[in-house]
Amino acid sequence: MSVFVVYVKETGHVVGAVTANGAAVPTVAALVGDELPLRVSLEPGSVVSLTLKAGELAVHEADDEPGVFADPLAFGVQPGEPGQPPKPALAVLRKATVPLKFEVPGLTVTVGDAVSEETPVLVLISYGQATSVLRGKIGQGLGEVLLETLVDDDPHGVLVLVPGWAGRLEEVEKP
Structure with a gap:
């Protein structure tokens, strides 16, 4: 098989x-x-x-x-x-434990440990039934990135993919 x-x-x-x-x-x-x-x-x-x-x-x-x-x-x-x-x-893949959060001006993605090289980040966010795609990079020696996006106060479905870290598919709300 x-x-x-x-x-x-x-x-x-x-x-x-x-x-x-x-x-x-x-x-x-x-x-x-x-x-x-x-x-x-x-x-x-x-x-x-x-x-x-x-x-x-x-x-x-x-x-x-x-x-x-x-x-x-x-x-x-x-x-x-x-x-x-x-x-x-x-x-x-390693699991990130820091919650995803929307804050002005976007979504903060934290992996936990500093990355040894620049690392790509791919994020999908629901806007009603539409999907928005964001791309960014966590800089070498850093452990997070802020991806700029505007969202309303409703909860959003979010998929976060960072190489080496388990993907995250979850609900995220603005505080």
């Missing part, structure tokens, strides 16, 4: 996994169609979807890792040598 993971090409975060017997590596379109919705429950009882477009995703045949089915965002695809496919083993 093979394990196939769908991951975000930009950050390596796994966003879904399936198993198949004796199958060739499927395409992204065969697994998710044109886009992959990630759902976030908001108070009081509503649900929003943050969508990743198929062009932002890739499929990889990975070693068996049962935990990837329960918490895919806790795993990442490890790049191979230049010009080679990713490594078969999935990386277990």
Whole structure:
């Protein structure tokens, strides 16, 4: 039996996994169609979807890792040598514990430890049923970044992807 993971090409975060017997590596379109919705429950009882477009995703045949089915965002695809496919083993990513927070003028993302090199940050934020995409970088020697965006006082679904850190899919409100 093979394990196939769908991951975000930009950050390596796994966003879904399936198993198949004796199958060739499927395409992204065969697994998710044109886009992959990630759902976030908001108070009081509503649900929003943050969508990743198929062009932002890739499929990889990975070693068996049962935990990837329960918490895919806790795993990442490890790049191979230049010009080679990713490594078969999935990386277990560190978990950030500092809450995400909206403050003027945007969203603060804190990973906890200072990063050893400039590190990209990809954020998706729900605005009603629409999705806004923010990109930024945590500077070398720093542990956080403020991504400028205006949000209303309603709760928002947020997906935060920082290489090396588990993805975060959660509700975030303005204080």
